Amino acid sequence: MIQLHSGSVMLQGGVPAPIPAAGSGRDKTMAYQILRRHHRGPWEGQLHLTFDSLISHDITYVGIIQTAKASGLREFPVPYVLTNCHNSLCAVGGTINEDDHAFGLSAAVKYGGNYVPANQAVIHQYAREMMAGCGRMILGSDSHTRYGALGTMGVGEGGPEIVKQLLRNTYDIAAPQVVLVWLTGTPPHGVGPHDVAIALCGAVYGNGFAKNKILEFAGPGVAHLPMDYRIGIDVMTTETACLSSIWQTDDAVAEYLTIHGRPEAYTRLAPEEGACYDAMISIDLSRLEPMAALPFHPSEAVTLRELLHDPGDYLRQVEQRAAEQFGGKATLSLTDQVVDGKLVVQQGIIAGCAGGMYDNIAEAAAILSGGDVGCGPFSLSVYPPSIPVNLELMQNGVQQALLEAGVLFKPCFCGPCFGAGDVPANNALSVRHTTRNFPSREGSKPGDGQLSGVLLMDARSIAATARNHGVVTSAAEVDYPAPAPVRRTFDGGVYGRRVYFGYGKARPEAPLHYGPNIAEWPAIPPLGEELLLQVASVLRDPVTTTDELIPSGETSSYRSNPLKLASFALSRRDPDYVPRARATQALEEARRSGAIPPELQSVQKALSIPDMGRVQIGSVLFANKPGDGSAREQAASCQRVLGGCANLCYEFATKRYRSNCVNWGMLPFTLAEGTDFPGCPGDFLYVPQVREKVTRGDEEFPALLLTDSGIHALTLYLKNTTAEERELLLTGCLMNHYAAQNAAENRR
Structure with a gap:
């Protein structure tokens, strides 16, 4: 209760x-x-906070280090741990994932960091085992940076906030x-x-x-x-x-x-x-009592008792949400999983920073004792969170018992949590003790007609389901003895033999190891005197996740190449976003060259824009409530490198996504609740005197929206923006801000 x-x-x-x-x-x-x-x-x-230590994984650390290097990084001022638990499938994308790992190790050597090789530990388990302590604070570039149970306040933010700490600046909130x-x-x-x-x-x-x-x-x-x-x-x-x-x-x-x-x-x-x-x-x-989270959010909570009493009703609701969200691009037929009144699933996963705990896995083994997962379509995979935990499972016979029951053991890898491992079949239903079940988070591609569903459940009920060969079963209905108490152990020598501990031992002369996919950030322009924004996408869903803004899964192989990764932006939600954004970017390039195309001339006339020389042209994304989920900065940076200048919404789903927008120089505009936004992709939004108003700290920005039906007056809001945030918006991004600071110091 x-x-x-x-x-x-x-x-x-x-x-x-x-x-x-x-x-x-x-x-x-x-x-x-x-x-x-x-x-x-x-x-x-x-x-204005400084953290005791920092941590990132291999989806984020290359971009962070590249940004910090461009901003004047000399050495890591606090322990910074680079883990490798996301881009660990090195068969995906050719050599580029392992190239990132080589870059990460070279950066740890050069700047004095700690480097955890691939498949040694998932990011948050390593932090629990090796970094957490009572009263400490850890900042991570992964949204699940949470170590509160160990007395450590963990905060998950986008990469630019890590950059600020690396440059001895503060986290301001x-x-x-x-x-x-x-x-x-x-x-x-x-x-x-x-x-x-x-x-x-x-x-x-x-x-x-x-x-x-x-x-x-x-x-x-x-x-x-x-x-x-x-x-x-x-x-x-x-x-x-x-x-x-x-x-x-x-x-x-x-x-x-x-x-x-x-x-x-x-x-x-x-x-x-x-x-x-x-x-x-x-x-x-x-x-x-035992619970399930229905697709497509961990908050879609229902008791297993209620779900199993009438699974068809609940699954029809999910099907309806999928139809509304994906507009017929993919069909989800989960009611097919109700067989003879019972809910049947095809896959079970116990993994990562939430599910892969020793106690969860040991309890699953106790439930499966004397049983098996069957030889039908159902499979169960376990991903331990670290090699030390895996050693415990082996030494205490837990791993052997599960293997004998038909359970598969996988590496210490976060893949199932973000769509890079164990992707279910089309229209299949997976039960998972992982952190999220967002649309496409398990790796399906609705744009290609591929869609599956994930029910989040506890490892105990997943094991009970496995014992029934895929028939969803509450652990509360299974009579099983709790695992016998064992004395927990930890073999830290595993890390001592494999982890590179370089904090405090920076070697500035050491080179960075670059692969062909590791690219520098492109030049980002400062904020113009006035803005002409072309709408690149309109998302009317109640909430838009960062996984929709930049899909996870195999796209993560390109995280170290800003322009290549940007080509995947919104690809599973609005595949036309990228070509629209690039078309807008081409208009800005033409304007800067002085060759104003007829399309812009007609817009200039309709909106009575006096001087196109003062107007910066960029794209804008409208969403009701964007940014739920992952802390990955790429949800914002991909829009930025495609010429995005703003987001427009009623509210931001999380502080971290709004911060990512600001750190990448994109204006986080909001509309008053209840205000209609009549815009469509291709429409133009004119925001006059934007630079002057940001400089003054104004909160209201009168704007004109040009649509096929005419011109609509709107009031955009930029509320609760600090002086530091306004400076980032004016200079165009965090890197520009630090470059300007460094130039000023050099002049002195």
């Missing part, structure tokens, strides 16, 4: 109680105790609200961490209850959860759209850190008496 309390609460006598307003007691929360220690400068409501997550009770038989997480996402995502806030977990229920259980809930807080998370720490955390060779990293964290919170989520763990 989950209950939401939207008013402020205070801890009084160790119990939360409603109060009129949060007040100064917010400083007594664990979150603000940590934030204050990492803040630089006066405490004036705007935080308005002081966030803190929401208390009060846990009581003990989870019942068959209920795992993903069940808790899915129920939480279902309760708070759609209403924005946790958006851009910090979730602080406390209460007597915490002590009833083993560490892997806490970690499994914590990593999924990203799907609530919160900024970060933090948990109270206890002897279980101390034991975890001791096992992992870092007992000194433990400090007891707890909210102080009188700690005030802006809102509260109460979770009675004892009243939860």
